[in-house]
Amino acid sequence: MTTGTVDELRAALAGASVPELRRRTERLWREWQDRPGELLEALVALWEPDGEREVRMGAAMLLGAVAVAERAALEVMTTTCADDADWRVQEALAKGLDWHCALRGWAESVPLLESWLTHGHPNVRRAAAEGPRVWTARPHFKDRPDEALRLLGLVRADDSAYVRKSAANAISDISKKHPELVLATLSGWTDTTSAGAWTIKHACRHLTKSHPGETAEILAGLGG
Structure with missing residues (x-):
């Protein structure tokens, strides 16, 4: 991973509306899905608590897809993402979990949902209740x-x-x-x-x- 890679991802997510973020994150995942470890490293590097909200939202969504291959991404979601004070980032976290379950398979994701619903962080529990809607x-x-x-x-x-x-x-x-x-x-x-x-x-x-x-x-x- 290079500084240029992080900057590229940041530029791809910056300033996007929610519908546009969906399209951009899906495009980015298609481009990076054969390099999930590198993408995870880049997403962690670009996360800035005081940075642009849309970048953090896009990162929270993408982490859900990355976590199918890189389970360490789930820990980032339940710590870094869940700790974010912006409710819109929490909405993105729920979308990221939904994406993860869809890619992994909903039947296979039941233990994960149960784990998140009993997690100590309320934002993690909320993401698990909200993400699968309509269940x-x-x-x-x-x-x-x-x-x-x-x-x-x-x-x-x-x-x-x-x-x-x-x-x-x-x-x-x-x-x-x-x-x-x-x-x-x-x-x-x-x-x-x-x-x-x-x-x-x-x-x-x-x-x-x-x-x-x-x-x-x-x-x-x-x-x-």
């Missing part, structure tokens, strides 16, 4: 919505409202096609804390319209 539009989870709900249940009572919001939104997404399954899952979460109750209430956004009676019973059981 049941993804291979593997499309035919196994119960497994998606099991994984999201790991953060239903998370200390971070930021994480719980992503989980609740993801569950609400699933309820559009699988209302009975979601109703059964939510009613079975009997160990609900106040944080868990918050998640259930927000996950019922669509169910209150499609299944008002059953949803009302669940919400009434939460108390408060």
